Amino acid sequence: MPLDRMSDRHDLARITAALLDAARKAGATDADALAVAGTSVAIDVRAGKLEQAERSEGVDIGLRVMVGQRQAAVAASDVRDITITRMAERAVAMAREAPEDRFLGLAHPDQLATDTDMTALELYDPSNEPDPAQLEHDAREAEAAALAVAGVTQVQSASGAYSHHRIHMAATNGFDAGYARTGRNISCIAISGTGTNMQRDWDADGRVFQADLRGAADIGRIAGERAIALQGARRIRSGSYPILFDERISSSLIANLMNALNGLSIARGSSFLRDAMGTQVLPTGLSLTEEPHRKRIGGSRLFDAEGLQTRTRAIIEDGVLQSWTLDLASARQLGLQSTANASRGTSGPPSPSAGNLRLTAGTASRADLIAQMGTGLLVTSFIGATINPNTGDYSRGASGFWVENGVVTHPVHEVTVAGNLRDMLLHLTPANDGREDLSRVIPSLLVEGMTIAGE
Structure with a gap:
């Protein structure tokens, strides 16, 4: 897995272990923790021009604690030790004030999954993150293909997007596992007609592996044809x-x-x-x-x-x-x-x-x-x-x-x-x-x- 991606720079197993340790020290009977690190990029074009470019990178962490049959959950986007300690203390304090729920509780260790290696499911594309210029090219190609359909008057939006996330979960019952996943998307919304006769329709494709993605021109063309079919x-x-x-x-x-x-x-x-x-x-x-x-x-x-x-x-x-x-x-x-x-x-x-x-x-x-x-x-x-x-x-x-x-x-x-x-x-x-x-x-x-x- 390439280590140049921002979401690979965090040791999520260490973070979830720290959350559980902090929960125990704060007085939790049991706890589970979730950490998600990810990168998302989206490029939108309109009228042949770049309209919007967004990139988000970050880590989100969540902690659920149980104090007897009471529970509370807290979340943060800061992985500093002081934040983790305060999260655990706040969660335990909240749980102590929560109503009892006789049905809550972690899984018994005998119930836990023994096969946790998700590589066989191929949820992660190891190829490099696409350059923003490639995402913009896909969006432009989809828009151009839609506009080439006779009767399409405009394209509301055409987009290319990519995401890469790593997820790790751990609990005081011994569960400790994680996986990575990627996503690649192209979408187009076309409009036919004008004024009160305007009609819109769309097409899109989203895949785990970039190589499986349908062509941008095909997506734009179908969006345009669908919008035209709605005229009248x-x-x-x-x-x-x-x-x-x-x-x-x-x-x-x-x-x-x-x-x-x-x-x-x-x-x-x-x-x-x-x-x-x-x-x-x-x-x-x-x-x-x-x-x-x-x-x-x-x-x-x-x-x-x-x-x-x-x-x-x-x-x-x-x-x-x-x-x-x-x-x-x-x-x-x-x-x-x-x-x-x-x-x-x-x-x-x-x-x-x-x-x-x-x-x-x-x-x-x-x-x-x-x-x-x-x-x-x-x-x-x-x-x-x-x-x-x-x-x-x-x-x-x-x-x-x-x-x-x-x-x-x-x-x-x-x-x-x-x-x-x-x-x-x-x-x-x-x-x-x-x-x-x-x-x-x-x-x-x-x-x-x-x-x-x-x-």
């Missing part, structure tokens, strides 16, 4: 129609499902699926699986934020719900075992969160589903959301394309689509266009019988 958008009559969630936004529907399966929501009784374990929640034949060990995917991990070994997990199998998403605290509250889904930042305690997901692909293409739906709406973007987590009632502003007799006829905007998530999820038909380069491989999804509020 109009509202449609209200009614009940099938809706096809385009692959670009279909993962939001599965995200709604995962929110309902989150252990915190289940423990609080605030999920419309709180009584659904072992029942049908997706159509027969569809499965939803968590895949934490996919190579070169940013959401991959060998261990979670509490040091537990991650594993491939069947969340829904053949349509039947098999598993909640649990960290240690929510699992204890429900009388279950953690699913190794703890996630955390430096400023707070862990909470359950799912990573890489895969929904069973269908046999039909997106075009096949458009033909199959007859008359309905192809949704390509959403604006806002009103979702009741207790009932599953769902309502979102949407835009996309109207389909008549299986053929796309014209673009649509300023409509609202509504339904109930439990019913929607039971009437899904997936396409076969899920993208393997994404953390969540979710294809386009056809949902029968939703309500469209238009004119």
Whole structure:
């Protein structure tokens, strides 16, 4: 790993050990610590000129302490010994005033991950950090390609970005491990038309390895073509129609499902699926699986934020719900075992969160589903959301394309689509266009019988 990067100049293992030592000295019963060192660079261009250049470098540290069954968390961006000592003292003082929580606590040493070497997951690109001039070149190339599309009037923004982070975690139960990750991104937002006829759309790509990144010109061209395709958008009559969630936004529907399966929501009784374990929640034949060990995917991990070994997990199998998403605290509250889904930042305690997901692909293409739906709406973007987590009632502003007799006829905007998530999820038909380069491989999804509020 090249040592000329700013984030490599800090001994994160030493920092987390110092945090734990300070916590013990301050009176903590147990503690865990997180240190993140990173560099982020972003270059934006507009109208052929450099609009913004940002570079951030720094270290963030977090400490969670437990005093009996009370806890507190503190964070800082200063790694001096005096700061670490004061952090620990403040955290312990806060914990002593916190309410008791009989479900909190670190993992037992026997529960901890034994495989912590993440190099096999290829989350870190060892090639040199790109020069800002290269990022600017990518942004300019994307902008130029978008403007070359006939009918594109301007580019709202075109960007090239890079990030490199190292993360290290340690706890008083003996867990001590870390890893590095990188990211490289290009994005472009194009605008077609003028005045009240302006339409915008985008394209982007983000990869762990720079060599895997799509070409900037391709990204700009697609953004431009998408913006042009929206010209002439109009509202449609209200009614009940099938809706096809385009692959670009279909993962939001599965995200709604995962929110309902989150252990915190289940423990609080605030999920419309709180009584659904072992029942049908997706159509027969569809499965939803968590895949934490996919190579070169940013959401991959060998261990979670509490040091537990991650594993491939069947969340829904053949349509039947098999598993909640649990960290240690929510699992204890429900009388279950953690699913190794703890996630955390430096400023707070862990909470359950799912990573890489895969929904069973269908046999039909997106075009096949458009033909199959007859008359309905192809949704390509959403604006806002009103979702009741207790009932599953769902309502979102949407835009996309109207389909008549299986053929796309014209673009649509300023409509609202509504339904109930439990019913929607039971009437899904997936396409076969899920993208393997994404953390969540979710294809386009056809949902029968939703309500469209238009004119």
